[in-house]
Amino acid sequence: MRIVGLTGSIASGKSTVSAILRELGAPVIDADAIVHDLQRPGTPVTEAIAREFGPAVLRPDGSLDRAALGRIVFSDPARRRALEAIVHPAVRAEIERQVEALRREGRAAVVLDIPLLFETGWDKRVDEVWVVYVDETTQRARLMGRDGLSPAEAEARIAAQMSLEEKMRRADRVIDNRGDLARTRAQVLAAWQAVAGGAEGARPSDEAHSGEGG
Known part of the structure; x- marks a missing residue:
């Protein structure tokens, strides 16, 4: 069984990627x-x-x-x-x-959704690491809008984790979440199919796209 470590940082969109993986039929273990x-x-x-x-x-x-x-x-x-x-x-x-x-x-593969994957050493315990990436400006804006934080509060929460730039450098695969949902979904689909293989990934993906609602 292949073990994928999925991580990102606060407000990078990792939960969105995790939800897409579940739609594709991936078993996801959610550390949160x-x-x-x-x-x-x-x-x-x-x-x-x-x-x-x-x-x-x-x-x-x-x-x-x-x-x-x-x-x-x-x-x-x-x-x-x-x-x-x-x-x-x-x-x-x-x-x-x-x-x-x-x-x-x-099961052929499993995804471990772990926010502090690098910080807790899980990157050494998985077969490959996926990082959900956004630039810091986007990250800060999303965090403030989502949680109603001040700029200082948002900065403190971002600073409490390893930077996304560093995580991106250490990743085996980067999911770029700066675009729209369709672009993110396409990246996740390709990544999961590469890990799990055609038959296990293809059937759920058709269902996921049919339910996207345009």
Whole structure:
């Protein structure tokens, strides 16, 4: 089974690419979804975060206040590393469990959707790396528009990750997301078919295009 690592940066459009891959029939393991599941109220990960960062990062119902936690970790690299030390090992174990399940099913390929793929060393654990790229000006504008952030807040979140330029240099394949959706979709289709082969990629792709709605 071939393992693809998909990454990008905040507001680069990685979620769009991941959604297209699912439409094409690709099995996608979403690290962010795993994080959210591991951070449900009462889980060991959530309890460890509360011990490390204090009760202010929890809402009254015990759920994680991600905005409050984000204000702490995005402005302090040491605190961000403390959070990563709690979350990353648990996420890694769950990703490995899901990969092994797909391997037992006999799947030809799997995509690991991991925002911090390079930062957490997953680039060394996959067969090839795809990076979803936009230029920094586009990235900043999309982030501010999407999340209602100030320029300083947007810059802090972008700076918290490895630059997209560096990720692009280290990628095996770059998905250029500066254009329209059709252009992005065509790149993703070609990339997935190259990995998974004609029969597995072609039938779902026809369905995806038929549902695009022009």
